[in-house]
Amino acid sequence: MLKKRIIPCLDIKDGRTVKGINFVDIRDAGDPIELAKRYVQDGADELVFLDITATLEKRKPLAELVEKIAREINIPFTVGGGINSLEDAKAAIKAGADKVSINSSAVKNPSLTTEIANEFGSQCMVVAIDTKFENGEWTVFVGGGKIPTGIKTLDWVKQVEELGAGEILLTSMNNDGTKSGFSLDIMDAVSRTINIPVIASGGAGAKVHFKDVFEKTKVSAALAASIFHFGEIPVPELKTYLKTENIPVR
Numbered sequence: 329m330l331k332k333r334i335i336p337c338l339d340i341k342d343g344r345t346v347k348g349i350n351f352v353d354i355r356d357a358g359d360p361i362e363l364a365k366r367y368v369q370d371g372a373d374e375l376v377f378l379d380i381t382a383t384l385e386k387r388k389p390l391a392e393l394v395e396k397i398a399r400e401i402n403i404p405f406t407v408g409g410g411i412n413s414l415e416d417a418k419a420a421i422k423a424g425a426d427k428v429s430i431n432s433s434a435v436k437n438p439s440l441t442t443e444i445a446n447e448f449g450s451q452c453m454v455v456a457i458d459t460k461f462e463n464g465e466w467t468v469f470v471g472g473g474k475i476p477t478g479i480k481t482l483d484w485v486k487q488v489e490e491l492g493a494g495e496i497l498l499t500s501m502n503n504d505g506t507k508s509g510f511s512l513d514i515m516d517a518v519s520r521t522i523n524i525p526v527i528a529s530g531g532a533g534a535k536v537h538f539k540d541v542f543e544k545t546k547v548s549a550a551l552a553a554s555i556f557h558f559g560e561i562p563v564p565e566l567k568t569y570l571k572t573e574n575i576p577v578r
Contacts (some may be wrong), residue, residue, distance in 0.1 A: 332549060334372060504531065510545075519548075539575060
């Protein structure tokens, strides 16, 4: 079994790290540069930086902040939010991102995934998918989780893989911020449907939730935010626990 990755996520709004529940009720979670430095020291495997209002505010991600974080860390760093063109992706990579993540723009312009993958390699192209279970099925939402697309999640992940994505960041909107555990059913279905790595997101609240998602699905990594930001589960403690549960982590 490949070693599983633990990934803190920095959701950025107005230059600060924030965290919400079910994509609303946003509260401040600290300075992103200080948090990023702490996560490197704690042994996080990667970092994800999502400028959560860039798409809604129709602007680019915060390049200056990306540069500042990139200077302070030495682990893989994914940047998303407001990346709507190959030029935007180039700017994020130039600012220090190792990978770029697109979400709404991947749905609006599917060829963008291919363009970025062709330019930088599939390993740099992460497609983030916000999915919600309602009316008996999982479908894709865009615009920071505010706009339903009607696209079935399993159809979209297959298309994204064919377009050249190297990884999928899959967030369950139903579980986001609830600390009730990951949505194991959709994480399992997606990770079995495609052959590229899947990062599970949405719902982590206890160490056992990471154990469950790694044992019961084929996801490659698990992402969380508030439990790490507020010190509820330190990354080193989580990794030690997973090792005692015979789950290989880096």
